[in-house]
Structures are given as C-alpha cells and as structure tokens.
Amino acid sequence: MYKNTLVEIQKFIGLLLLIFIAVSCGLTQDKSASTQVFSDPIAPIGDSSLTIPAAVRPILDVWMRDTYVTYGPDGYYYLTGTTATPGRVFPGQVHCWDYNDGLYLWRSRDLKNWESRGVIWSFDKDAAPWQKKGTPVKPGEKSPNGDPLDSLYRAVWAPELHYIKSQKKWLLIACLNGNNGSFVLESSSGKPEGPYKNIKGNETKAIFDNIDLSFFEDTDGEVYLIGHNHYIAKMKKDLSDIAEPFRAFKETPYESEPYIEGVWLDKHAGKYQLLQTIWSVSHADSTYSYIRDNKKSDKLYSYDVVIAESDHIYGPYGPRYPAILQGGHNNLFKDENGNWWSTTFFNPRGVMGTRFPITCRPAIVPLKWKKDKLMPDAKVADDFYSTLNIK
Template sequence: MTDMLTKRIKFILLILCLSYCIGCAQNQQDKGQPFSDPRAPIGDSLLTVPSTVKPLLDVWMRDTYVMLGPDGSYYLTGTTASPERKFDGQMHCWDYNDGLYLWRSPDLKHWESMGRIWSFDEDAAAWQKAGKLIKKGTTSLNGDPLDSMYRAVWAPELHYIKSKKKWLLIACLNGNQGSFVLESTSGKPEGPYRNIKGNEQHAIFDNIDLGAFEDDDGQVYLIGHNHYIARMKDDLSDVAEPFKRFKETPYSKEPYIEGVWLTKHHGKYQLLQTVWSVPTSNGQYTYLRKEKPGEQLHSYDVVVAESANIYGPYGPRYPAILEGGHNNLFQDKDGDWWSTVFFNPRGVMGKKFVQTCRPAVVPVKWERNRLKPDRKAAADFYSTINTK
C-alpha cells in the first residue's frame, strides 16, 4: 500500500508540475502577444470627417459604396429602404427591403438613378427569397418597430474585375442568413444579375459584410465580416478554399468589428475595419467595449492595419477616419483617394448630424503611408456643389 500511495503522489506531483509549466509557457506567450493600441483620439479634427462634408443625395442609405468604373463613370450603391414603404416611425431597413439600387455620376457631383438592379421578387433564388420570421413586438437596435420578417439585403458592393472583365455585385442578408455574390449577365453594371454557382443554393459566406478584392496578379479574394478571407476560383464561380481568419494584431480584448474593406497602397495590403468608440471613466475614449446593454456608444470609426502578405500578419491598427465607419476607398480619374460616408445615427456623434443615413464622400490622403481625411480637398469639393 505504501508503494502504491507513493506512486500516486509522484504521479499527481508530475501532473501538477506539467500544468504549471504549460501555464507559465502560456503566460509567456500572452505577454509576448502584440496588441493594437485601443485609444480612440476623439476630438482630433485632423482625423475626423470634416464638417464641410454633406449628403450628395437625399436618399435614405447606410453603408454607402462608390467605385469608378472602366467607362469613366462613378457608381454608387448602399443599403436602402423600400421607397414606397410606409413606416411606423423613422425610415429604416432593419427588417425588410425590396432589393438593390444603383446611381451613376460623371463627376461625383451630379447623380442619376439607374433604378433597382436586383429584386427579391424577380431575381432572387429560393433561399434568398424565403426570409426569416420575426417575433411580434420585436424592435431594432434603434427602437424601430419591425414587421413580420427579416428579408433585407444589406451592404452591397459593386466590383469590376479587370482581369476577367466581369461585374460582380456582392451583398448580405439580415437575420443571420449570410452573404452572396452576383454576376452581371449583360457585361454592364446595371445587370441583370444572377447568382454565381457558389451561392445558387445557399449563402457563400455565413455572415454579413462580404466584399471582394482583386490583387495585382488578377487573383480575386472574398473578404468577409469581420476578419475572414477566401481566394476565389479563376472563373469566379465559387471560392477555391475555405474562409480563414486574417493574422492580425488584435486589441487586448477584441470588440465587435464590422465593415471590413481591403485595398492596397505603396505595395502593402491595407485592412480597413470599423469599430465603435466608447467613453472611459477618465474622460478619454477607447475601442474596448463592455458589450453590455445600455453601453454609451460615441463614434463609428475606421481603423487601418497594414501587411506585406494578403493573409497577414497585419500590424497594429491605427485610427484613420473618425465618424466615417463602414466605408470603402476608391481612386478618382486623377488618381486621388476618396472614402465613402453615411452619417451613422447611432451613438453620441449621430446627434450632431443635420441628416443621418445619407450617402456622401470625403477626400482622403496618405501621410507617411497612413490614411486620414483631406480637409482642404473636402472644403474645395463641397464648395462647388449644391447639397441641399
């Protein structure tokens, strides 16, 4: 009995020793983990969307998206509400809308409507049309009364894939119903559009905010909410690999992040993401949220991280465009950079906007390879147009 007891004690001590060593190793790994600085520089006018920026159209829209097409025209889309719908309260699209709309401009100043270019009733597959029932009495994050079902299309992006000479229209469904990719069957940005093979029967990505990125070599990737990437097949019919997470430099406690966007500048990949800032007890602001009901949100900000490899690792994030979240970047005909804006009504910042949920653009620039608003260019641009 004594030998057996001795063996058991030795075994227990060995297990405890191994557990301690593993814990020490893990602690060392955690200590060595680099994190992004979560401080939000609220009040920095050089990083905040300038007050000269105004809505370009009196159209209710979130997630504004603009791109320059190969024909020299600019195209604008975004999350819209059904034009003919009657609302009990404020206009919104938390529950349902009727499809995707497109606008065109020769100069970013004068916009013409191209109408609805994809419709749930006329163009959607069965799984996209089905919708998802809403419990009676449900309200949105803003307190808006919701209708009978979730069947809205959100955050559309229009992409012209140069290497394939194809137009792709990418969007997601509300109610946790995933994202999808459409291709134009006419070779024109206004469509008509059909599902690519990868999402004829189901969502190609199981979350929201899907977009695309075409690299210098013509390879196309899908970029998904809020940290995911997958390379597409050469014919753009489906993904060629499972979605995987970017290698990132996170915050010490990752908050909710959305509105992911990928572009390239000075030969490096630029990963844009949107994070809410919140106040702290010492009068400062941070991107480390408590994620609790009633938490006071402040501003919807764009943060950027850079990498030499598309999959990462991406370096520390830095705040780039305060109050300009869920945006995309594009270059104009002169090669100058712009960002989209939509005046998010949530958070404290929303109270200062004369109008919310309207499409706008803001000139941006790269200083020492870091993104920020171009205040002078914004003042010059908006002084030349009537945005009433």
C-alpha cells in the same frame, strides 16, 4: 554498494534534469505570453485631423446606409448602398431593419451630379428561393434604434459593385438580414446595370454565412472574398465559387476584441490595408477606447475606421490605427486622377446623430496619405463641397 550508490546518483541527476527542463519550458511559455503584441485601443476622440471634415454633407438626398462608390472603366462613378423600399409607409423613422425590395444604382461623371439607374436586383424578379424566404419577425421586436418592425426579416444590405479587371466582369455582392448570409452576383449583360444572376457558389445557399461580405482583386489578378469581420477566401479563376475555405486573417488584436464590422481590403505602396469599423466607447472617467467594459456607464460614441497593414494578404497585420473617425462602414476608391476617397453615411447613432442634421445619406470624404497612414483631407473636402448643389 558502490554500484547502487552510482545508480542512485544517476537517478538524482536525471530528476534534476527533468526539473530544469520543466522550469525552462515554463519560463519560455511565460516569456512568449508576456511579449504578445496588442493594438492600442485608445480612441483619439477630438482629433480634428482624423474626424470627418465639417464640410462633408450628403451628395444625394436618398435614405441610405453602407454607402459604396467605385470608378468604372467606362468613366462613370457608380454608387449603391443599403436602401429602404421607396414609398413604404413607416410608423416611425425610415429604416430597413426588417425588409426592403432590392438593390439600386446611381452613376455620375463628376461625383456631384448623380443619375438614377433604378433597381438592378430585386427579391421579386431576381432572387433565388433561398434568398426570398426570409425569417419571421417575433411579435414586439424592435430595431437597434427602437423602430417598430413588420412581419418579416428580408432585407438586402451592404451591396458592393466591383469591376474585375482580370476577368472584365461586373460582380455585385451583398448580404441578407435575419442570419441568412452573403452572396455574389454576376452581370449577365456585362454592364453594371445588370441583370444579375447568382454565381454557382450561392445558387442554393449563402456563399458566406455572415453579413458584410466584400471583394478584393489583387495586382496579380487573384480575386478574394473578404468576410465579416476577419475572414478571407480566394475565389476560383472563373469566379464561380470560392477555391478554398474561409480562413481568419492573422491580426494584431486588441487585448479584448470588440464587435467589428464593415471590413474592406485595399493595397497601397505594395502593402495590404485591412480596414475595419469599430465603435468607440465613452467611459465614466471621460476616456474613449475601442474596448467595452460592459458597464452601464459605457456608451457607444463614434463609428470609426481603423486600419492595419501587412506585407502578405493573409497577414500578419500590424497594429491597428484610427484613420477616419465617425466614418465607419466605408469603402475606399480612387477617382479618375488617382486621388483617394472614402464613402460614409452619417450613422444616426452615437455622436453622429447629434452632430449631423441629416443622417443615413450617402457622402464621400477625400483622403490623403501622411507618413504612410490614411486620414481625411479637410482642404480638398472644403474645395469639393463648396461647389456641390444637391438636386
């Protein structure tokens, strides 16, 4: 009888131990979930120190979205972007939601006077069969702005021109509309004007299956592809293809992630800077945030650049902070004196369409670092644009 009682006691103690472990695990999980960190979604609308300065205006009278500028080793600044086919007759406003003819390039010695270098890549002369085919437009389809569309989706968007210092090569990167992905081109002449050919990784198919692909060359010479909107992959040493599958950055997200685009990666003071573009939304209670409640009262308001920082290229990246209000889908570049700039294009949607008399034109915004955070420099903008004369 004593033996049976002892066994029962042991079973009871074992049961209590199992219950204690289960409860402890549950508490641990709850604590972990409750301490998850999110980025602050509040959009600081009305903050003049973060908004594109009033002095900023087009530096070139060419219809363009997704403006891109870089400073080359030859002392020239190079400019490209998403353009519409010159001479095309539109039933409504100029656009390139359906098709365009290729990629164009301009150069300048002073960021103010720009010289056209013409078409540097075209569908007709340079595209591979998979890039040429396009996707049919369904009858009656319209663009996000309500523009009538033609019969085919076959436009090249968001080009970036990069000089890879470690390889002494010019690479051109862009994406296709119609869900046809992104690709990388290499200049066969060694010059920024090309001609350009597909690298091996996208001779027969897209190297990345989404839009807004970007480049980043690290200080150690390693080169990475940065993919819309949260992805990264290291390239092979010869830049012929990716050396690893795309993986997601480790980020500090918003509690409810919105649609994000226009990704850009840079480095400052030894830390990686991840730039992303997000629409702020105006809510019925007169507040603004980067989280959409999906209510009819929510309206797209401002096309903003937010930044997150990390010690490591793959992350984790800390909380995002708003850096350039109304200046989304940009890239950063340094001028010949090491000063920081951002591109912009005056998005016609949201508040920008009411604020700017001319939209979809290339422009640049001087920047400054203040307490390790990036923001527009209104004083330098005033000085720069006071002497700008568009020809």
